[in-house]
Amino acid sequence: MRKSPSSSVQAAKQVLADRLREIREEAGHSAKSLGEVVGWHPTKVSKLEHTVTSPSAEDIRVWCEACNVPEQAEDLVASARSVESAYVEWRRMERTGMRRVQEAAVPLYERTELFRIYEPALMPGLLQTPEYARALMRVIIDFSRIPDDLDEAVAARIARQRVLREGNHRFVVVLEESVLRTAFGDREIMAGQLGHVLSVMSMPNVALGIIPASSFREAMWPVNGFWLFDSERLTTELPSAQVTVTQPRELEVYLRTFEMLRGMAVFGEQARVLVLRALEVFTAPSD
Structure with missing residues (x-):
């Protein structure tokens, strides 16, 4: 049976996280080494790649800069904003x-x-x-x-x-x-x-x-x-x-x-x- 809309939003979040992981791997970084380069807590990279937390615009820019692909940052930021605006709680609205x-x-x-x-x-x-x-x-x-x-x-x-x-x-x-x-x-x-x-x-x-x-x-x-x-x-x-x-x-x-x-x-x-x-x-x- 087709996934619920909320599942579709989660899938979109995972697509973004997978792309960040691909960028890290293509740059030759492990999760640990990327965290060290950008000065993050050792678990932050893992949480972002497993959609435990969502990346901020600044997180994405820092990630892309550290992986030598700064030109990809804005497209990914736009994708992140689209995902975040897709699911809006009634309580907020x-x-x-x-x-x-x-x-x-x-x-x-x-x-x-x-x-x-x-x-x-x-x-x-x-x-x-x-x-x-x-x-x-x-x-x-x-x-x-x-x-x-x-x-x-x-x-x-x-x-x-x-x-x-x-x-x-x-x-x-x-x-x-x-x-x-x-x-x-x-x-x-x-x-x-x-x-x-x-x-x-x-x-x-x-x-x-x-x-x-x-x-x-x-x-x-x-x-x-x-x-x-x-x-x-x-x-x-x-x-x-x-x-x-x-x-x-x-x-x-x-x-x-x-x-x-x-x-x-x-x-x-x-x-x-x-x-x-x-x-x-x-x-x-x-x-």
């Missing part, structure tokens, strides 16, 4: 509440022409009603024990939805059918949310597909939800962190994954039927 997280994504949304979104359990933020967003964010705030800025966070999330109506943006959204029945708030909120989905489906720049729960998984299993922004960046969310992928090799895997999932989905009238069936669940009279 949400330390002042959720509003800032919502607003931080606006520039990326505005410059993206093609959104490809897959969600297995939750309605994507761009399709949420204010009531659904409020119910979901209340759960997140309570679970994560972050500052409660619910009103501001909901307003910021809904404001981001202007990209659906403004600018040159296209959206291909693939949902598992379970998204339609994973309930937040109450029956009225879910009915309003599904009614909103029916409205969004009619927009000319939105292609919304649903993978029926009864589908036999012959092509692709359900995976973590992910968002592809054009073909340049991907984000996926874990309970503890947001992971960003920009490496072309990994992006290609996700692009292939998305196409497999899209091929399993139904669109148009067939998708509307699935939404209407779910809507009946929340609008039927209670016993």
